[in-house]
Amino acid sequence: MEEYTGRKRVSAAFKKTFTDQKIEVDRIPVYPIMGQCNAQLVGASIREFILDPKVFVKAQVAAYERFKPDIIVMQGDLLMDVEAMGNELKFPENGMCISKKMALEDKGKLSSLKLPDPTKDGRMPAYLEVLAETKKIITDSIVSAVVAGPWTTAIGLRGANELIRDALKDPDYVHELMQFCSEMAIRFMEAIMPLKVGLSYSEAPASCSLISPKMYREFIFPYHKRIIDYFKERKAGIGLHICGYTDPILEDMVNTGVTNISIDAPSDLAKAVEVTRGKAVLIGNVNTNLFFSGSKEDMKQAIKNCLDVAPHDSGYILASGCEVPGIAPPERVDWFMELANELVH
Secondary structure (H helix, E strand, C coil): CCCCCHHHHHHHHHHHHHCCCCCCCCCCCEEEECCHHHHHHHCCCHHHHHHCHHHHHHHHHHHHHHHCCCEEEECCCCCHHHHHCCCEEECCCCCCCEEEECCCCCHHHHHHCCCCCCCCCCCHHHHHHHHHHHHHHCCCCEEEEEEECHHHHHHHHHCHHHHHHHHHHCHHHHHHHHHHHHHHHHHHHHHHHHHCCEEEEECHHHCCCCCCHHHHHHHHHHHHHHHHHHHHHCCCCCEEEECCCCHHHHHHHHHCCCCEEEECCCCCHHHHHHHHCCCCEEEEEECHHHHCCCCHHHHHHHHHHHHHHCCCCCCEEEEEEEECCCCCCHHHHHHHHHHHHHHCC
16 A cells, blocks of 8 residues: 655645646645644753754654654744844743844844845854754655745844834835845745755734735735745745735735745635635644644534635645644644544545
């Protein structure tokens, strides 16, 4: 009997979307977006997980061995680039790192900022090492990198309220900053490309839960498209994840040219099916709260709800809508994979 691997299932989803080729697999691909919660599996703190590459690799491999997801997302933190550009970070023992001082608290300092080298500066080289090491160990499933998109980096450097205010009062400045952050996003992903892992950008603050669709189209979409076009020319497919509510910009996300979009629970999966069909693999969107609260039956129903509207004529991957909370009990991830294996086909 043929053995189906995560790598083969994911490949089938992409081929189903972009070619007429159909590959026989046992089921659609499934994975929860996991990062900091995996620290629990190796008795480490989130701080150790983020700062020690050996702990990061050990935790991700432990998650792969226990849960057997079809994609293992190498979700560390999204402040590596801004830290290398001058942000001062605080690393709580059991929480995600935060900026205690931002490089662009004085917006006039933009002209003096230098683009760091991901192979040499800050913690970025350690992330490259983590990706390379994990890919050597996990061969059956896709190992996938996640880096900050340009809007996430801009907010990291400037602050959310300040950047939104700038967009209203000084749009030229925001475009200048977005050009700079796009160069950073390209540079980091270019350093990752030779490792032959999955490539995706995370843009949590580009959500319509935080900004208007008009602001996305004016200040973010052109830079997303530019970045995706850059990698298309180099024959590299890129994914895009935006947290929260994205219904008004789903079509824009697809029009960037990304090969896959990952949507969160507040977004309408049925609408996403329509706009992605034949254009991008759709990933999502089981509510991450279920990994912390709610019953097994609730999770089963959420998975069923996704499968009921999932596309049958285009690629689809069942996943959590966003990153599983750092304090989520691992048993709930067990539920997710067990139920998914039972329900998907």
